[in-house]
Amino acid sequence: MTNPTVIQTSLDPEEGAAGAGRRPSIAARIGAMGQNRIGALLLLGTTLAAIIWANVSLGSYQTFWQTHLMVGIGDLHLDFTLHALVNDALMAVFFFTVGLEVRREFAIGELTSWSRALVPVAAAIAGLVVPALLFVLIARGSGNEQAWGAVISSDTAFLVGALALIGPRVPGRLRVFLLALAVVDDIGALSIIALVYTEHFTPLPLLIAAAGLAGVYFTRYLPSGRGPVYASLAIVVWLAFLASGVHPTLAGVAIALLVPVYRPNRSDVERALELARTFRQSPNTEYARAAANSLRESISINERLQSAYAPYVAYVILPLFALANAGVVLNPEVLAGAAGSTLTWGVVVGLVVGKLLGVFGSSAVLRRLKIGELGAGLTLDRVLGGAAVCGIGFTISLFIVDLAIDDELAQNEARVGVLAASVVAFVLATIIFRISDAVRPDDDSGQTLARPVDPARDHVLGNPYAPYTIVEYGDFQCGFCLKASGSILEVRDVLGDRLRYVWRHAPLVQIHPNALAAAEATEAAAAQGGFFDFARALFDDQDNQRPSDIIRIADDLGLDLERFEKDLISAEVTGRVRDDMLDAEAMNITAVPTLFINGRRHSGPYDARSLLRALTNATDTPVV
Structure with a gap:
């Protein structure tokens, strides 16, 4: 059985040295x-x-x-x-x-x-x-x-x-x-x-401003030296506005x-990583400049x-x-x-x-x-x-x-x-x-699921309208979340279609550097119906979730890679993950995994037997 002091949803100060469940407030990221x-x-x-x-x-x-x-x-x-x-x-x-x-x-x-x-x-x-x-x-x-x-x-x-x-x-x-x-x-x-x-409008200088603004737009296509060009054109445009009366x-x-x-493009990020590795192997000024420029341009x-x-x-x-x-x-x-x-x-x-x-x-x-x-x-x-x-x-x-x-x-x-x-x-x-x-009672703060499960929006495994529900707020690089998800799947084996399992994102961005990218990758996979398959692949290899690994997983699962990469940097994907993170903050979730059983926050062990017992207590009806 998992040690309860490790998996408490409100993290105990004496948590293990790895600190896998600890993270700062999500607001710090926003x-x-x-x-x-x-x-x-x-x-x-x-x-x-x-x-x-x-x-x-x-x-x-x-x-x-x-x-x-x-x-x-x-x-x-x-x-x-x-x-x-x-x-x-x-x-x-x-x-x-x-x-x-x-x-x-x-x-x-x-x-x-x-x-x-x-x-x-x-x-x-x-x-x-x-x-x-x-x-x-x-x-x-x-x-x-x-x-x-x-x-x-x-x-x-x-x-x-x-x-x-x-x-x-x-x-x-x-x-x-x-x-x-x-x-x-x-x-x-x-x-x-x-x-x-x-008050005093002179249209002619605005023609100069328009030409300057056109130059600002096309400056993005210059291979290098864009900073001085942007600065020079900005001064011209400002002077033209001043002369026009606007x-x-x-x-x-x-x-x-x-x-x-x-959003950062995967190929640009990969190139930056490759240059950084080259600099690490052969430290010199040229490689340092190339790595720094590549990181900046990404x-x-x-x-x-x-x-x-x-x-x-x-x-x-x-x-x-x-x-x-x-x-x-x-x-x-x-x-x-x-x-x-x-x-x-x-x-x-x-x-x-x-x-x-x-x-x-x-x-x-x-x-x-x-x-x-x-x-x-x-x-x-x-x-x-x-x-x-x-x-x-x-x-x-x-x-x-x-x-x-x-x-x-x-x-x-x-x-x-x-x-x-x-x-x-x-x-x-x-x-x-x-x-x-x-007027908000402290004893109930975050104890109730703030956003009810919506089968049209949430990622639901099992019968979308099952009588029993477990919602997990988790992180794909968190070892404890891996264990919790495994226990929930064991419970599903017992209850079948009477249980629906819902995953929501709460990545530990300060602890796990790839957790946010992994969460967004599952959302991109969800656009092709592959959310839980992608999530399982991430859990199977928690140490390798870099951009190249994410693309490899998508390829292994047979996803349309062109569509996947496009969705990966879309505002919709970013918004889905951010919404879950804001929901987690609203419920004062400070550790993962955090589980909600039939809408109420679960405190205690999350092995299969304990979860079955918690489901029984939540409904006052034996589940098995």
Whole structure:
């Protein structure tokens, strides 16, 4: 009999040295929460610094940011203030990273499947429209109704950072939902900046920009030296946007949407591995460079650029933007004026109430109508907290205030509204998340299968509608999962069609380097009806699950290799595995194998006799 201390679903600290069942939270794979948290705190710190600076010495604050910089040769020169340099040049890099994320989500991310994307897309659209309508209703007659764009967009950086700071105990599914929503939100905000807040339009430079963008697209076909070409063309496109009157930050988005994104190709990965082995056998500079270049090229330039620029955006660009734009005077006279200003209240109500009603209301209606899917663990109380966080509209709100309002006093009132709305939204979201966590009983957390078995979606071995069910969350490189699956098959020999066995993925990505690839390979095999055959082949050889081994297994099983390799890098396969991992996180699964017997979590040994006993206890009916 298997030692119970080894197979406990909540792993015992004294587990064996191999640590085969231990893994960190799945949320760690979905996002770099530490960087988001630090970035949000740094953004908050520079915001406070700007406010203090402006209130201690408004003159020096304004004088500093109005300092002129001139760059050029002879008659060709650019004249910028420091403020414009931050808002027009550095923020183009920020919008470039936003564009990269948009491109990725539509190519291989959460927005590839319409059924998967329906709820966050609808929530984002409602979150754009409702705040704008509320703002116009409240600010009507103030003369600043045109500034409605200041309340439409959530601040993605603050949103993700706030979720890391104050989010619920299990934020993974909510974070994916909010990031998908934020992508659509950003598209709406960028479109409005281009269409509504472009005052002086000169079409001719856009022809130069179009030629530059065409060059960006075709640069992907260069055999080498693409980096300098991308950089040179990006500067040309940015200058052309600047000359056209279209806000130059949109050049960053246009360029990003043309940068290629793809899942790593098996042949590229194999070539990188071969070069790395060659370097290991004959270490020299030439082989080292070739191996490094091959490894780098196996990852799409979109993802490489996101990784490269993310720290600069989080730690430099956004904090500088806050320092240059958040300097609001907060003396009693200004606060009194803002308190009585319909512009200020329009911003506050638009962001806090509008986002809450738009995002939460649309999600609740779609759920009520059973249209779209929120996913296991993402209940409406979680969505309510996420909708409250969306009321933090800091970066783009301040950005549009600067574009839409000319009067300095009105700008000040609008900025007070943005800051006040961000604080209120943060506090409101904190309260909602704390209440949401408090009302969830700890003793039942994760004890019930979060997503019921769906024969049309799940991988079911046996009668899909059998009276007894065992669901296993596992990892194809985990030795304990091999033993558990063997025991379950023994139980099937006893019960026959009265038992259905369901496999769901929970790969130990920090322990088993090939586990995620193995899980995705079984999903690619499932498209040809070979899920359990492929899974058994993986269990039979747990030490050899590299890309070449995966292709060999597919060939041995007689699968269509061309279709298999195409499915292997598809967004659908990635999404299936990720959904299971998010479900596992929602149920606080911290070890594998984790078994659910007739929908309830199983604790204890998982040999065949123990499982038969557990099935009897689950139904109060002898199973044999």
